[in-house]
Amino acid sequence: MSDFSFVRGLRCVTCDAEFSLDDLTYTCPACGPVRGTLDVEYDIGQLRAAFIDELLKERDDRTLWRYHELLPVRDAEAVLPLPIEVSPLVWLACDPGFTAPKRLLVKDDTRHPSGSSKDRATSVAVAHARELGKTAIAAASTGNAAASLAMFAARAGLGCYIFVPESAPAAKLTQIRAHGAHLFAVRGTYDDAFSLCAEVCAQEGFYNRNTATNPYLGEGKKTIALEIWEQLGFRVPETVIVPVGDGCILGGVFKGFRDLHEIGLIPRLPRVIGVQAEGSAALASAWRAGQDACMAVSAETIADSLAVAMPRDQVKALRAVRESGGQFVTVSDAAICEAMHVLATRAGLFVEPAAAASLAGLKEAAAGGHVGLDDEVVLLLTGHGLKDIAAADRAAHNNQPIHVGLDLDEVTAALHP
């Protein structure tokens, strides 16, 4: 058990107070509700001695647990063989429709079992819940996180309790219901559902898989960075572009690179660029105003996975951009639809709007001089296109069927107008 994880402790992102892993706490009592989750810290000295490239070259495990020394679960027995394998990192060998860096890759997280990056955080959460002896797990979410949790809870034999605002559209709940999760439709807002979920977890002893609360979720997401590093032959690109809602993925990706840097496995940090939808840009606005806290916005965007009024992991997201020399950019819904179209028609990549925001964000970042044409750039694709057929339909609206009779001439005329 001692060599399985080199996790050491937790630290408040605001005041730097330290917490031990055993008196598991989700918030810092000194700071009250901080604007993000606690930092998870590792024994860097142990990692420097034991976590080396050569180790990975000999490791057959293709799940994210191949990086177990850098994950917060200490009991190897708690880890189930859930199929979260290394996701593809592939060259985007197509014309994106604007002047873009030549060395452009996509990290395709749409290929995970439930169809999104959330499976990484869920995998760590399920193992942690099992380590703590929990038999049930809960979250407040209408989307990919809840679908992911419902799937993996079913696989792990854990009870699953999901809290959503009553206004959540029925179609978004099908994947959650299909996996047999207990679904509570709360008469109130998302924030109300979130608070109620926390109360229920405290009362019932459920494991709380909520982004605003649980410090271990970002540790699952940081495996995106570890995989990129390994897939590039143990080096890092100049820039990684990440769609941002709550900021948890952005903070997680940065954390992965920062861990590698602290251990001494990479000589520099890649820039991380966060992409927000124009209609849901609380973090980008705070960044531009030079503030270290967000103002709530009225979130409105086709990219439902990015629609967040008040980002819940804002400290880590802002820190990721600041410490990496990165940037925030914003993109319109029209630009997101155009990026979906380019990815689907030129690269054969079918993604949900939030994922396409990466490519739209690259266009903004390149135009703004935040990305050089000689840079090697990785775009993170977070969710599969089948997650949101209505949005896919909207993005494809210019490609309508051609109606023909049983007549070769009609087809010929359409083919050669």
Next chain:
Amino acid sequence: MSDFSFVRGLRCVTCDAEFSLDDLTYTCPACGPVRGTLDVEYDIGQLRAAFIDELLKERDDRTLWRYHELLPVRDAEAVLPLPIEVSPLVWLACDPGFTAPKRLLVKDDTRHPSGSSKDRATSVAVAHARELGKTAIAAASTGNAAASLAMFAARAGLGCYIFVPESAPAAKLTQIRAHGAHLFAVRGTYDDAFSLCAEVCAQEGFYNRNTATNPYLGEGKKTIALEIWEQLGFRVPETVIVPVGDGCILGGVFKGFRDLHEIGLIPRLPRVIGVQAEGSAALASAWRAGQDACMAVSAETIADSLAVAMPRDQVKALRAVRESGGQFVTVSDAAICEAMHVLATRAGLFVEPAAAASLAGLKEAAAGGHVGLDDEVVLLLTGHGLKDIAAADRAAHNNQPIHVGLDLDEVTAALHP
């Protein structure tokens, strides 16, 4: 090029007439339209000498091209690095709700890029089209095959032409339209769309990716069998259970095992059991009646991927069951929904109805004595649950949200009734 593939020729499934690969023909002129595609034959002597377990152990390629000697594409340059990786083969470690064999595995083809097994056939078709110098590829389909083709054509930079009956529901066409395929809505039936597609291919020189026609598609599907064999440590299970519409996947899976058997790599053939929906059971009916040709049925089932009036690869499908000592079983829509529910809630596997038919079919086969409780059995899961949200909703209808106010007591009462 000579060692890349050991394909030798084509043979009529009805009269055994031989055809060379170079005068590429899709049907046997002597037999007229045969009830299935031509057989693809390999040089078994060459394979016996050169295709051995040890070869695969050293091969890094995780796509289906790791079996390139056993695939019909002769020009290695025609193969693109499309991401059709080996799909997971995992233990189904849950109570399926009936007395089932203990050693029960699922082959999870829902994890392919477009979300279904069809990506295997498409991968071979795209490479073959490139080998022939084609710049466009066509198919008549409303479903998974067309979505797969549209995705991979976009990735390969080939033009893509899809023909569907005008009555096809709009939602099924979104994935096809999103990838920029040229979509023709034909005023007529599916058979009309199919015929028109063939005429257009002949006139325009498009590559024809149609199951009834193209003998290479089943070769892509046979990699399911090759992967199972390799994933089990170079041995085969007693039984493989396959959902059946046209019969192409069933015939393909059997072909993979038959190739291995002919080469001498396995000592016996697994039984293949074909599962049809009760409302679309042309092959099962022919089998029960001891006939070697199907009568058309009026196909009606929740499993749209299995709704086939006249199976187009019927000779190969019937032969697969006959020569392997297998069986056909039929399952009701209710049994399919129950199987979806079991897979989603107990195994965390979210599949479309056609895929769940495998588990429903196992129940039938076990009850009928066609599967022994000591047998090792593999269930093929063909398509992802996100492919058909309406069906998922129907299967989950008993799991409705519990409406609560902002009140812990209301939740507590619901949790502990």
